[in-house]
Amino acid sequence: MPFARTVAVTLAGLALAGLAQAAQPQKGAKDEARAREVIRASFKEKGQAGLDRLEQDEVQAACSRAPAQGPLPDAAAKKLVAAQQATLVYPADGKLMGDWKKGEQIAQSGVGKQFSDDPAKPSGGNCYACHRLSKQEVSFGTLGPSLYQYGKVRGQGEAMQRYTYAKIFNPQAFTACSTMPRFGHHAILTEEQIRDLVALLLDPASPVNQ
Ligand code: HEC
Incomplete structure (x- = not known):
């Protein structure tokens, strides 16, 4: 029973x-x-x-x-990445490296897109909130990988410039469901600002590569 x-x-x-x-x-x-x-x-x-x-x-x-x-299953992740790759827009003049000094200011600034911010003023990238970038700045988040010596380790060639520009423009074009903001795709940063950040990451003179 x-x-x-x-x-x-x-x-x-x-x-x-x-x-x-x-x-x-x-x-x-x-x-x-x-x-x-x-x-x-x-x-x-x-x-x-x-x-x-x-x-x-x-x-x-x-x-x-x-x-x-x-x-996400592999096939779904691949589909998302392919769709986001199609959204990438590179500078029309082909210039991918700007001024690393401006890039450092953009990386440091968390201003922008909040109700209290002036929409007429440029936004910052807030990169330090998630990444280590330079030796001097000891206040940084660790949600993203350290980018210290990024250019020193990976080089500054054309392919690296294109990857870095595109990665900042739309991280999901490489990594499905990345938690990094899609800075260019969502018009948070301008073409010129992204170039300055590419220089910050790749220029041998930038504090990132010391
Ligand atoms: C909210 C957190 C966050 C912010 C803010 C952020 N990132 Fe990221 N980033 C990540 C994460 C997480 C990864 C790793 C996953 C990936 O590759 O998308 C990453 C990856 C990267 C990579 C690829 C590294 C490699 O080894 O290829 C680069 C380059 C990068 N970030 C640059 C930047 C720059 C420049 C900024 C500022 C404009 C920024 N990130 C802002 C979270 C962030």
Whole structure:
């Protein structure tokens, strides 16, 4: 009798588990819609910080779901990277290296895109918030890899300049679901600012390469 009960309970459990699995996608979509409602209701539009920022593009939506599902499958990641590669825009004049001194200021500045910032003024890149870049600056975040001696180790050739420009323009064109902002793609930084950052990373005279 206890055996039979166990079997019955187990079968019921399996049936429930089956049901739960079948209901999961719909439940997921409902939860997502509710979460979006709550977030939308709790944010106020102010200045340049509009509610349009809650709209996710294809990449953001796929990457937001990824943690719940586990890492993106290889094929999906390759597809995302290929789609983001197609968005890359290089300077029309082919010049990829600017002024590393300006690049250092851009890397240090966390100003921009907040409601309290003047949208007419240029934004910073806030690179130090996630990367070590120079020996002198000891206050840096570690969410991203250290970029200290980046150019010294990897060289300053044309291919390296193109990769570095494109990586800052749109990191997801190389790494699916990267947490680094898409600085050019989202017009956070201008073409000239990205060039200055390429120089900061690659110029042998820059503090990054000492
Ligand atoms: C919110 C954190 C964050 C910020 C801000 C950020 N990055 Fe990154 N960065 C990352 C992460 C994480 C990676 C590693 C994943 C990847 O490659 O996308 C990375 C990778 C990179 C790489 C590739 C390194 C390699 O070995 O190829 C470069 C170059 C880079 N960042 C430059 C910059 C510059 C320049 C800025 C400022 C304009 C910046 N990052 C701002 C998080 C950030």
